[in-house]
Amino acid sequence: MAGIKLSNLSKQFSIGAETIHALKNIDLHILDGSFTTIVGKSGCGKTTLLRLLSGLEKQSAGEIEFTFTNNDNRAEKRPVGIVFQESRLFPWLTVKENMAFPLFKLKNKLEIEKTVDKYLHIMGLKKFKDAYPSQISGGMAQRTAVGRTLCYNPDIILMDEPFAALDYFTRKNLQEEMVNIFLAQHKTIVFVTHNVEEAVYLGEKVIVFNEGEVVMERSVPLSYPRQSGVEFINIQEEILNAITGKQTQSLYTL
Numbered sequence: 349m350a351g352i353k354l355s356n357l358s359k360q361f362s363i364g365a366e367t368i369h370a371l372k373n374i375d376l377h378i379l380d381g382s383f384t385t386i387v388g389k390s391g392c393g394k395t396t397l398l399r400l401l402s403g404l405e406k407q408s409a410g411e412i413e414f415t416f417t418n419n420d421n422r423a424e425k426r427p428v429g430i431v432f433q434e435s436r437l438f439p440w441l442t443v444k445e446n447m448a449f450p451l452f453k454l455k456n457k458l459e460i461e462k463t464v465d466k467y468l469h470i471m472g473l474k475k476f477k478d479a480y481p482s483q484i485s486g487g488m489a490q491r492t493a494v495g496r497t498l499c500y501n502p503d504i505i506l507m508d509e510p511f512a513a514l515d516y517f518t519r520k521n522l523q524e525e526m527v528n529i530f531l532a533q534h535k536t537i538v539f540v541t542h543n544v545e546e547a548v549y550l551g552e553k554v555i556v557f558n559e560g561e562v563v564m565e566r567s568v569p570l571s572y573p574r575q576s577g578v579e580f581i582n583i584q585e586e587i588l589n590a591i592t593g594k595q596t597q598s599l600y601t602l
């Protein structure tokens with residue numbers, strides 16, 4: 349298990365003579381075993397943050413600290429696993445082989461088989477375990493990608509708009525599955541989305557970014573599984589206002 353502490357984190361990019369301040373002095377504490385969603389307009393720095401957390405990109409300034417809990421006695425630390433918007437499966441491997449891929453270092457074939465079997469079952473993919481990525485739907489491919497990350501068993505799961513390209517029903521279904529996985533395993537999840545409803549449905553805390561800065565940290569004190577009721581809609585509106593910078597009178601007040 350692990351949490352994340354960000355102190356004064358900044359990232360700049362240069363495009364010609366222009367300097368883009370993608371992230372500006374971010375201070376955040378993502379708690380061990382928490383589900384955090386990050387929302388904001390296009391270009392506000394969400395993906396950049398995940399790329400820094402996953403080590404794909406180096407920060408310009410500031411610190412990223414992974415805080416491992418004391419009772420974590422795993423010999424090998426696996427801080428981060430990431431799921432992207434596209435599934436990024438290997439086309440020459442089957443669903444089952446794609447999911448087993450992160451376990452290639454393990455010697456114990458039975459252990460690999462057991463782990464993959466468990467997540468094939470959880471992700472509803474048993475029937476398609478021998479299919480190749482070209483033979484399955486976008487939703488199934490994304491399930492495989494989530495299953496592959498879970499097989500890897502990282503302390504922290506980063507998800508970059510993983511369901512954005514899926515149809516409404518498949519997205520709803522996978523959102524429910526993420527909640528079930530979170531409730532069963534209590535891994536630290538950081539989930540980036542454009543969709544405010546998705547952010548409120550999933551997150552224990554919603555963090556709103558605007559132009560590279562954190563403009564709101566909103567706890568969602570609703571139990572899972574969440575229904576769209578008055579409080580849900582009020583929180584959604586509050587977040588929408590923080591994103592747009594507008595102050596509108598809520599249609600639904602408690």
Ligand SMILES: Nc1ncnc2c1ncn2[C@@H]1O[C@H](COP(=O)(O)OP(=O)(O)OP(=O)(O)O)[C@@H](O)[C@H]1O
Nearest residue numbers: 361362363368370389390391392393394395396397
């Ligand atoms: N490799 C790069 N080189 C130059 N600029 C970059 C690079 N990556 C990101 N940026 C810039 O940093 C800013 C933040 O980009 P980022 O992709 O993090 O935004 P985002 O919130 O994830 O957007 P979206 O929701 O559209 O994916 C943008 O202005 C973008 O143009």
